[in-house]
Amino acid sequence: MKKIAIIGGGAAGYFVAANIGKELGSSTVIFEQANLPLQKVRVSGGGRCNVSNACFDPNELVEFYPRGKKELRSVFNAFQPGDTMGWFEDRGVALKIEEDNRIFPQSNSSMTIVECLMKEVEKNGVEVNFSEGVLSIKKSGEGFEIETKKQTYFFEKVIVTTGSTPKFWKNLKALGLDIVEPVPSLFTFNCKDPRIEGLMGISFDQAEVAIPKAKLEAEGALLITHWGFSGPAVLRLSAWGALVLHKEGYGFSIKINFVQQSKEEVLDLLFSKKMNDAKKHIHKYNPFDFPKRFWISLLNYVGIKESMVYADLSKKHLEQLAGELTEGVYAIKGKSTFKDEFVTAGGVDLKSINFQTMQAKALPNLYFAGEVLNIDAITGGFNFQACWSEGYLIAQNLRQKFE
Ligand SMILES: Cc1cc2nc3c(=O)[nH]c(=O)nc-3n(C[C@H](O)[C@H](O)[C@H](O)COP(=O)(O)OP(=O)(O)OC[C@H]3O[C@@H](n4cnc5c(N)ncnc54)[C@H](O)[C@@H]3O)c2cc1C
Known part of the structure; x- marks a missing residue:
C-alpha cells in the first residue's frame, strides 16, 4: 500500500x-x-x-x-x-x-x-x-x-x-x-494619456516610479506599451501593491521620474541650455538619454512649439518641463496581464x-x-x-x- x-x-x-x-x-x-x-x-x-x-x-x-x-x-x-x-x-x-x-x-x-x-x-x-x-x-x-x-x-x-x-x-x-x-500580482498598468500616445516600444533604462497613495516606490527599466506602462519597475510595484491596488479597483495615480535627477537639477540643466545653447531648436536637441519621440511629446504637452529655440523658454516652460521629467503624474485605469505570466x-x-x-x-x-x-x-x-x-x-x- x-x-x-x-x-x-x-x-x-x-x-x-x-x-x-x-x-x-x-x-x-x-x-x-x-x-x-x-x-x-x-x-x-x-x-x-x-x-x-x-x-x-x-x-x-x-x-x-x-x-x-x-x-x-x-x-x-x-x-x-x-x-x-x-x-x-x-x-x-x-x-x-x-x-x-x-x-x-x-x-x-x-x-x-x-x-x-x-x-x-x-x-x-x-x-x-x-x-x-x-x-x-x-x-x-x-x-x-x-x-x-x-x-x-x-x-x-x-x-x-x-x-x-x-x-x-x-x-x-x-x-x-x-x-x-x-x-492578481505581476501585471502592467493601463494608461491612456496624450504624453505617451503612439510611443509604444519606447523604454527608459532606469526610471523611478511611485504610487504615492500606497507609499510604494520602485526603480528600474520602464517601458511604454500599447496599453500603458510595463517593465521591471511597474511589475515590482504590481507585486508589492497587489492587495492595496486590488482594493482601489486598479484606479490610482503614479508619479514618474524619467531622468534620475531632482527637479532642481533638471531646472539648472535646462536653464544652462537657455543661456549656452540659446539659438538651438529645442525639438531637435534633447539633452537627456531617452528617445527623441518622448522628448517631443513632452515639449508639445507643455506648449513648447517646434519653431522655438532654447532662448524662447519662459520660466513657466522650464518649470513645467522639469516637472514632467521628474514628477510626471499619470492616471492608471486598469491592468493587463504580463506576457500571460499571471x-x-x-x-x-x-x-x-x-x-x-x-x-x-x-x-x-x-x-x-x-x-x-x-x-x-x-x-x-x-x-x-x-x-x-x-x-x-x-x-x-x-x-x-x-x-
Ligand atoms: C505563462 C507563465 C510563465 C511563467 N514563467 C515563469 C518563469 O519563467 N519562472 C518562474 O519562476 N515562474 C514562472 N511562472 C510562475 C510559475 O509557473 C509558478 O509559480 C509555478 O508553476 C507554480 O508551481 P506549482 O507546482 O505550485 O503549481 P502549478 O505549476 O500550477 O501546478 C499545480 C498542478 O496541480 C494540478 N492540480 C490542481 N488541482 C488539482 C487536483 N484537485 N487534483 C489533482 N491535480 C490538481 C494542476 O493541474 C497542476 O498541474 C510562470 C507562470 C505562467 C502562467
Whole structure:
C-alpha cells in the first residue's frame, strides 16, 4: 500500500517526488488532474523556463517576495538558487546565468527541465496517476482519506501542490485551514494619456516610479506599451501593491521620474541650455538619454512649439518641463496581464504553516508547497525557486521520518 500522496503534478509536486529517493518513491503517488504534468513549466519563461535567479544570499533573496518574505528565509537557508543550479547540473542539465541574473537552461528550452524532472520522478519509482483529480480530502486517524472520481484512498502523508487555482481551497477550508482570498500580482498598468500616445516600444533604462497613495516606490527599466506602462519597475510595484491596488479597483495615480535627477537639477540643466545653447531648436536637441519621440511629446504637452529655440523658454516652460521629467503624474485605469505570466497573491495563510517542515501546524502529515501557499514573487525565476526550495524541504523531512 502507498504511504504518500502528492496532489498536483506541477513544479512543486514534481520536485518533492524527484527528491524523495527510491525507497519512499515506490510508496508515493502523484495525482494530477490533467493528462500531462508540468504544464506551467513547459510554457514558462516564454518557453525557455527561467528556472531561478542568481541571488545566492537568502537574506537578499527574500526581498523579492512581497508575500513570503519572512517565512522563506529558513527555507532558502536549506535550499537556495546555488543548490538549484547544482541539482540540475548534477543531473546533466547545463544552466546559464544571463546578464540580469535570470537562470535558464543552456538549451533555451523548458523541455530540458521538464524531461529532467520526469526522469528523476520515474527513477524514484513514483506512480503518476494522470487525469485523476482529487475531489476531496478528509482527516482520517493520523493520515488522510483522498477521494478521486475513481476511488477513495488512505495515505499517511499528503503533500498539497495544487497551484494557484482556488478550486481546491474549499477542501482546505473544510480541514480548518485559513485561506487568503486571491488577488492578481505581476501585471502592467493601463494608461491612456496624450504624453505617451503612439510611443509604444519606447523604454527608459532606469526610471523611478511611485504610487504615492500606497507609499510604494520602485526603480528600474520602464517601458511604454500599447496599453500603458510595463517593465521591471511597474511589475515590482504590481507585486508589492497587489492587495492595496486590488482594493482601489486598479484606479490610482503614479508619479514618474524619467531622468534620475531632482527637479532642481533638471531646472539648472535646462536653464544652462537657455543661456549656452540659446539659438538651438529645442525639438531637435534633447539633452537627456531617452528617445527623441518622448522628448517631443513632452515639449508639445507643455506648449513648447517646434519653431522655438532654447532662448524662447519662459520660466513657466522650464518649470513645467522639469516637472514632467521628474514628477510626471499619470492616471492608471486598469491592468493587463504580463506576457500571460499571471501570478496570484493568495492561498493558504502562511500563519498556518511550520516553515521548518512545510507542514500545517494544526494538521501534522499534511504538507504544502508552491503557489497553493500565499507566497508570490516578482518575475525573474523567483516563483520557481520557492517551489524547488519548499519541495526539497518536504522531501528531506519525509526521508528523515521514514528512513
Ligand atoms: C505563462 C507563465 C510563465 C511563467 N514563467 C515563469 C518563469 O519563467 N519562472 C518562474 O519562476 N515562474 C514562472 N511562472 C510562475 C510559475 O509557473 C509558478 O509559480 C509555478 O508553476 C507554480 O508551481 P506549482 O507546482 O505550485 O503549481 P502549478 O505549476 O500550477 O501546478 C499545480 C498542478 O496541480 C494540478 N492540480 C490542481 N488541482 C488539482 C487536483 N484537485 N487534483 C489533482 N491535480 C490538481 C494542476 O493541474 C497542476 O498541474 C510562470 C507562470 C505562467 C502562467
